[in-house]
Amino acid sequence: MATTALFRATVRAIRAATPDGAALRIRQPVLESPVQWMANEPLPQHLMIDETPATLIGGVFPSLLDEAGALRGGHDLWGDGLPLELSRERCTRIARSRFADAESASLDEGFAALRALGDQIALAQRTSVARTSGLCVEASSAYRGRAQAGLWVFSYRLRVRNESDEPVRLLGRHWMIRNADGSVHAEVPKWGAGIVGQTPLLSPGAAFEYASGTSLSSPNGSIGGAIRAERGDGHTFEAAVGCFPLLSSPSDD
Template structure:
């Protein structure tokens, strides 16, 4: 989806948006091991580096079952669609110390006919032991984005937990703006 949106932005000569989407895609591919390995495999085959391709294929076969455990959510309320995907980051986690690190990507699409602005959000993060933490904030990642009709906004962040799994629930305040 990011790739398609990047191509549309480039075709409409919105190069700033195309560059932002390109960078988001690259960042997500580096965090998401399946996407990273698929890209590396494709590049290795194209460059005829078949030994590397064999290694990437085998690594991909090993982690694909784990990738099926990744969590995602997709919900629409009043024309605002929010998609969330989380992934366990093994390289930043230390299970022997009770430290588990998860990255997540949020995509917010405005499927309504009016521009909207994300004003604030509230996250409730609960680990497997039932320990709950609440986080309130203005906007997201320091921004209160205005999202035009039929466009979207996305960002990535991360969350440490003391248990190997947990639950995140979020709600946000979105203001419908007039087109004046």
């Protein structure tokens, strides 16, 4: 009975995560990423991403991996490739495969999966995805708390994936950081010297990820802008970074 109730709760969470037939795009939480912004965190600020569906799921829903570290259910259940976007039907099939047998999953695993689904919903509300000329830019934010000066502090992560069939080099960025009322809080001018000092060359299918952050004088705001990129023939273009929210915890509004 408990497993059945847990499955039903999971299905309700899946419906909330896939409104109007949208796919659930699995993302690693910003504060658990392999790149971090704050100086006291012993992780790099940028790196090239080498990720598989299994390593992504393992970091978000570890109970969906078997003892060998492979995705339970195999290719027929999950498909392959990244980014990992799952339809509501596929999410429900995955949940059913885990909870169909009362012995196959513990209540602790089920509650952990429910919490992770809730985290994915919250992360989607703080994320933008934009595609320009074969570059996919995904940007997500996370609230870090209040600074001593009374400012609201946020981290954000950008992942730039080359979905074209030719190499692309990233040259610089341009940011507009806005308060909740739309006023400009800060601007990172065009185009600067690289992206956090880097000008990575992305081969087809490769992804570059970096972390940064900002503070605001109000509890909420947003960031948007563009990345300047160059193809092998010397052609440069601006890849949009869709506006993504900076949202503090409700208790800190």
